[in-house]
Amino acid sequence: MAEITAALVKELREKTGAGMMDCKKALAESGGDLDAAVDWLRKKGLSAAAKKAGRVAAEGLVAVAVKGGKGAIVEVNAETDFVARNPQFQALAAGIANVALTTGDDLAKLEAAPFPDTGRTVKDEVTQAIATIGENMTLRRAKTLNVDGGVVVAYVHSALAEGLGKLGVLVGLKSTGKREVLEQFGKQMAMHVAAANPQSTSIKDLDQAAVERERAVLTEQAAGSGKPAEIVAKMVEGRIRKFYQEVVLLEQTFVIDGETPVGKAVEKAAKDAGAPIEITGFVRFQLGEGIDKKADDFAAEVAKMAG
Structure with missing residues (x-):
């Protein structure tokens, strides 16, 4: 089990927008695995931005x-x-x-x-x-x-x-x-x-590991609805179709006409x-996608210079 450090909690908060205590619990439940913790928060409905990319800073x-x-x-x-x-x-x-x-x-x-x-x-x-x-x-x-x-x-x-x-x-x-x-x-x-x-470009080109991960999250979310298994299966397939419409080029709505x-x-x-x-x-x-750049704390820097 990875050590659950303050830095790891901070990274999870930045990725998901979830609260600090929820992030700590997610990491504890996931053995310190960051990706698994993201999924845990999504399943619990505690992550508003689980797919958020890293900060663009370069x-x-x-x-x-x-x-x-x-x-x-x-x-x-x-x-x-x-x-x-x-x-x-x-x-x-x-x-x-x-x-x-x-x-x-x-x-x-x-x-x-x-x-x-x-x-x-x-x-x-x-x-x-x-x-x-x-x-x-x-x-x-x-x-x-x-x-x-x-x-x-x-x-x-x-x-x-x-x-x-x-x-x-x-x-x-x-x-x-x-x-x-x-x-x-x-x-x-x-x-x-x-x-x-x-x-x-197409559904067949999409990373199948990403699809299965999405399906697992959606299945657990739908299962929490209390509906019969066959209804849950239809709910998941409907959400998978929506997922394809979000991330697959040929399935997306053409931005030129919006329909x-x-x-x-x-x-x-x-x-x-x-x-x-x-x-x-x-x-x-x-430019800079996926690169983190340290944010300078100007106030702290001035205070340090002042002694």
Whole structure:
């Protein structure tokens, strides 16, 4: 059994929004397992935000690049938001995204690749930027998307400059249809992914462990209703369908019109394009997601300086 520390209780409270005593009890009941404690709170109806992601705190830029049927997206972090508006840092992020079109997802290969027109590698160019701009920086991640016979479309929400911002998306569409239709629909689909943040393209692509975990939580919640087993089973299946509508791209409601399922929107676009359309994949990078950054207590710092 893991030790139930104050830090563990604090982390569970941040994840779920539940009270301190409830979090302590959940951890005790779960043997100190954080994920199991989250589920315990959800089953008891004590967690209002069990799926809440970690706090987004890192600064920097997400950069996208597209060439032909290939797209690349990278995240380059810095210490302050101010640096994201620095032209040198913007050129660095954009340049790395373009290099990633050739090297692919492997960060080691990307860092070792030549940075255009400098005689330096990508890693050395980041080091150079650290020296000249004066902030620590890191190339955090990269992802590429390829479509053989179709298009890859990029979208950056509230872009600071061309292909640069805090939230970027790539979407791949496979089709022999009209390119202008594919480009337009791909842009709409990328905007949807930015807003709806799906976990998978289709139900069969969804992590089955996540589905079973959700089913277990929903089953215990429904069982508490006191209804007969067959009614409980129907309740669970109904809630699982709703879960799919929340997290699976083709099952979600298309944000462009607010009413059509994405799967139906794909069918309509295929008619306009004159050929079937398949969404081959998507990538969504939001700046700093999953990274915790220490929050400074300014008042405590001043008090300490005052002696």
